[in-house]
Amino acid sequence: MMEVYLDNGATTKVDPRAVDVMISFMLKDYGNPSSVHSLGQNAEEHLEKARETIALKVNAKRDEIIFTSGGTESDNLAIRGVAHKKGSGHIITSKIEHPAVLNTCKRLENEGFSVTYLGVDKEGFIDIKELEDAITDKTILISIMHVNNEIGVIQDLESIGRIAKEKGVIFHSDTVQSFTKVPIDVEKMNLSMASFASHKIHGPKGVGALYIKKGIGIDKLLYGGHQEKDLRPGTQNMPAIMGFAKAAELMTDDDLARMQKLRDRLAEGILDEVKDCFLNGSKDKRSVNNVNISFRYIEGESILLHLDMHGISVSTGSACSSQSLRPSHVLTALGLKAEEAHGSVRFTLSRFTTEAEIDHTIEAVRSVIPDLRKMSPLKKGMEDMKWDEVDHDHA
Template identity: 45%
Template sequence: MDELIYLDNAASTPVDPRVVTAMLPYFTWHYGNPSAIHPMGRRADEALETAREQVAALINCQPEEVIFTSGGTESDNLAISGAAMAGRGRHIITSEIEHHAVLLACHALEKKGFEVTYLPVDSFGQVSPKDVEAAITPQTALVSIMAANNVIGTLQPVAEIGAVCRRQGVIFHTDAVQMAGHLPLDVKRDNIDLLSLSAHKFNGPKGVGILYAKGDVPLAPLILGGGQESGLRSGTENVPGIAGLGLAAGIAALEMQEEAGRVSSLRKKLAEAILGSIPGSRLNGHPQKRLPGNLNISFEGVEGEYLSKELAKQGICVSTGSACSSASHEAPYVLLATGLERDLANCSIRLSLGKMTTPEHIQKTADTLSAVVSQIRRQTPVW
């Protein structure tokens, strides 16, 4: 088989070689515990503070507002459960298309007596700020709306939702795991109180992320112990991972504008090639307001899981949506929420481009996809 074409960057990205280099000393030379007061501990602690500053610069917050976690799932859980259990109210507002890390955290709160409002989305997968405002009650403790959807790539009107929450005095959390490092984020401009991101989505290591928590936002910790991260996330910090996260954030701050333009151009070429040559193909998500590298397409009469497996045989790596739930064989709930019929939702795949994607990859993918779809349809009597 020739070189694999990796188009599943929404699930995980390759670690930038510069990031790997930055991490290595903290495995081998500067391996002290950052809570220790001796020189080895101080060197490790310096790595944490440098990374905190690099992440803060990426999202425009204060370094002390950056809490290191194990990744997006933990950050989402800390934001939602932490804000809810801090006692401001018993009502949460979110959307129907959030990541399971948000939805399941909300379900758990419902079992504890909280009320949760799940807002609908339009046919492009966007939440209406007016719907958010209408749902707010005196008991609303938190609004959690993702910045960009992991399945269809649609960008949400985060600034407008943040403005609504700020006017109403309600805490606003956004899951920015898909958006961070790819498009600009500014927590002050957009009135964001809590924000989740994960390093492995923008060419950093797996197993490390952050929760930005505005200084005056009350949070109850999920993990208790040594009191690290200002008491909000106990446990010895993953120093190599955090050093890698910090540099990945620094690189993204410098390079994201140019890289977003390059990837967006490749995505548009791939979309045009697929939609223009394969009958019965349909773009899902917003046509313009979407992540640079996300492309979600349905193919009539072609089951998405089967299509993904057939493409894998040709060396092309894609997915059917969320990598966290791809083994469930269920129609993507995000697509169903946009009004897509179940049969067509089951016939969708996600192609997500990244730093390693080249024009040659785009052409080969379009040609291979056309051939594989045609082959599957020839084997399908209904089609």
């Protein structure tokens, strides 16, 4: 059976070229970059080259990048770092952020900070005017993600950055999903901070980076040695950092163009043929690798498991596959009804995705959806039933 991995928004296969680099930094160049001897200084040299590689991808300077353990740590360091440096104040973010941002902001509310969570329109965009109006003289930070991890929608960071600059507010973005796939220019976007993760771009897990513009002061989360500009102590994870930098170099414009073509082929192949389904999020301003579709009258976990039987890996925004038993906070923020969020499936492509894999997926979806609908009472039920009370906390 053909194996088709379309869950690259969750994680990606490590590129073999990145693996080769990593192995040499475990077996041969295993020095500690803080050591003064040659082996250590050799590692230090490579570490700085890796830093430069990441910086160049986003038009930053080498000494504006620090390495972390991944996207979650980068988001925490950025947001908590600013909050604790300032001591008090107001933060603006959105309702569709990744939990690494949302739960960090919720924690800060418990610590006495105030937070505004901006809503989004039905396409998934925040209202720039609403953001501007939310800024007060107490506002210390704006944190708005670039590409949404569930629906792939690209926020207009340039406009947000312009406002942040005018008002003199620090601007952070979770750019984990956009890095290497959607252009990031920290100068043009006036970003103060941006978070990156390696395992979304065919690098290893457990490593990421944070861009911090020169002059932005933040508190650190961890205490120890003076590594990473004294902001992130601990011996650098050299094999992972080198694998991350290698992976960042490998994405080409041709890859992006091919992914976009396959993305559209997949979306059209499903939307044109399957009844009662619709695309979630903007059709045009979305990442080259994301298709998110809600199928009415059926539930996402069942769709996911049936596609899995066809060798296809996807994910869903259904409550039934979450630990919380709540539907996706992103899809409900778009205005979807809970039952529409339950029927959502996210397909995320990579540069390794082939046309044959996309065609296999289209064919599988076209057969699985009608099969599951035959099993569902819902189309009829929608017309004739008074439903039981909704009780999301019943577990």
